[in-house]
Amino acid sequence: MRPPRNPLPPLRALLLAALAALAGWGSAATAQAGAPSDLDALQLADRTPAPAAAPARDWQGHVEAAAGQARRATWAGGGTLGTQRLSLALQLDTALAPGWRFVAANRLDLDWPAQPGKEQHALHTLQEAYASGQIDAAQTLDLGRVRAHFGVATGYNPTDVFRGGSLRSQASADPNSLKRNRQGAVMLRSRHLSEAGALTWLVSPRLSADSQPSDAPFSLDTGASNARHRALLAWSPNLGGAWTERLNVQTLLLAQEGQAPQAGLNLSALLGEATTAFAEWTGGHSRSQLAQALGTPQETHFHPRLSSGFTWTSSRRLSVTLEIAHNRAAPTATAWQALQTGAGLGSPLAYTLYRQWVSNAQELTTRRLWAVYASWPDAWAQHLDLSAMLRVNPDDHSRLHWLELRQHGERFDVALQWQHTSGTPLSDLGAAARSGVWQLSLRRWF
Numbered sequence: 467m468r469p470p471r472n473p474l475p476p477l478r479a480l481l482l483a484a485l486a487a488l489a490g491w492g493s494a495a496t497a498q499a500g501a502p503s504d505l506d507a508l509q510l511a512d513r514t515p516a517p518a519a520a521p522a523r524d525w526q527g528h529v530e531a532a533a534g535q536a537r538r539a540t541w542a543g544g545g546t547l548g549t550q551r552l553s554l555a556l557q558l559d560t561a562l563a564p565g566w567r568f569v570a571a572n573r574l575d576l577d578w579p580a581q582p583g584k585e586q587h588a589l590h591t592l593q594e595a596y597a598s599g600q601i602d603a604a605q606t607l608d609l610g611r612v613r614a615h616f617g618v619a620t621g622y623n624p625t626d627v628f629r630g631g632s633l634r635s636q637a638s639a640d641p642n643s644l645k646r647n648r649q650g651a652v653m654l655r656s657r658h659l660s661e662a663g664a665l666t667w668l669v670s671p672r673l674s675a676d677s678q679p680s681d682a683p684f685s686l687d688t689g690a691s692n693a694r695h696r697a698l699l700a701w702s703p704n705l706g707g708a709w710t711e712r713l714n715v716q717t718l719l720l721a722q723e724g725q726a727p728q729a730g731l732n733l734s735a736l737l738g739e740a741t742t743a744f745a746e747w748t749g750g751h752s753r754s755q756l757a758q759a760l761g762t763p764q765e766t767h768f769h770p771r772l773s774s775g776f777t778w779t780s781s782r783r784l785s786v787t788l789e790i791a792h793n794r795a796a797p798t799a800t801a802w803q804a805l806q807t808g809a810g811l812g813s814p815l816a817y818t819l820y821r822q823w824v825s826n827a828q829e830l831t832t833r834r835l836w837a838v839y840a841s842w843p844d845a846w847a848q849h850l851d852l853s854a855m856l857r858v859n860p861d862d863h864s865r866l867h868w869l870e871l872r873q874h875g876e877r878f879d880v881a882l883q884w885q886h887t888s889g890t891p892l893s894d895l896g897a898a899a900r901s902g903v904w905q906l907s908l909r910r911w912f
Contacts, residue, residue: 476805527556534905613650622791624771631690663703693721745774759823769795799861864889
């Protein structure tokens, strides 16, 4: 990792000052400042927890101080380094006029050292900023930067077509955190409810000729969020009868500049009192991911993407999700090995460009990924939550382990996170610059 061009002073003293200031605050905190404020009734719900109660005021937020230690990967020089982070998140949801409201959300992250792959210590993300109007009892209209979520899987969401370019800053590997903290895209969105079902259509224009993400501290980053013209139609039929409570279906059709239309399908089914099955699929003609990353011409082929699995919940509220993902547009195990070999022999350009493209697009690096996710609220004591994740790439046998223990309080959250990656230096999950990380954080709601 290259040294930052404009290094800031270490944040350790700043973190300690923030912790001291937080301890003296006495204002009441909201229950969930990080959850999306726009509940989209026209799309299947993702697995991001909703707020426990509506906020009592128009604005809410939190400040979080974190410190820990990271172990550098062997290829990055080895050894350990201390890490510090200070984050501020704010949200606004206020009335503009009868039937109209304004929704905004932003986040500022200060990291020392800078996040892996970044040159700046400070990154500000304008996550949302849009006007929302209730046209009539059945229709709403949104205009501005909106976080539009689609999909029913926990980790890999092929139908979440706006995930590409949405991760400007990453404070955690938790999939729920990634969805909450991402930046939206500028769009016009309409949602309509009827007895037949729910219909969503949206149009998102190209606002930048440069499709590369920006690391400028206060950039709007439209090159990442609005690099092409896109239009989406999503339909969730009302199945009626007993199916209404046991089966959810959503179909999608995406048209975007420079690519053939893509179709999508989301399914979730209640198999019993404790088990839910889910599947999300997209398909359409496109070049392979490697050709797109390298900018090389290639004949298009039909490339399906699938993420499926099931979630089981125990009587003690322990939820375990098994998820299997497949992507035909990604390299096969043989092609991936050849790409790694080329990088290892001294020609790393193609490998580096592909890894950067995959990270920005939030796609699978190779064709397969297996994952287990676990969540246990009130695990051993009230308000003590345990979350865990294991991801395995069977094509190169690399792994990612992540664990979090979080204590919720009326005004404060305290969390301990641990992360470890394993695999060869050029493998999918083993190529992380930091092979091991632990972090302790204190969050103050206000």
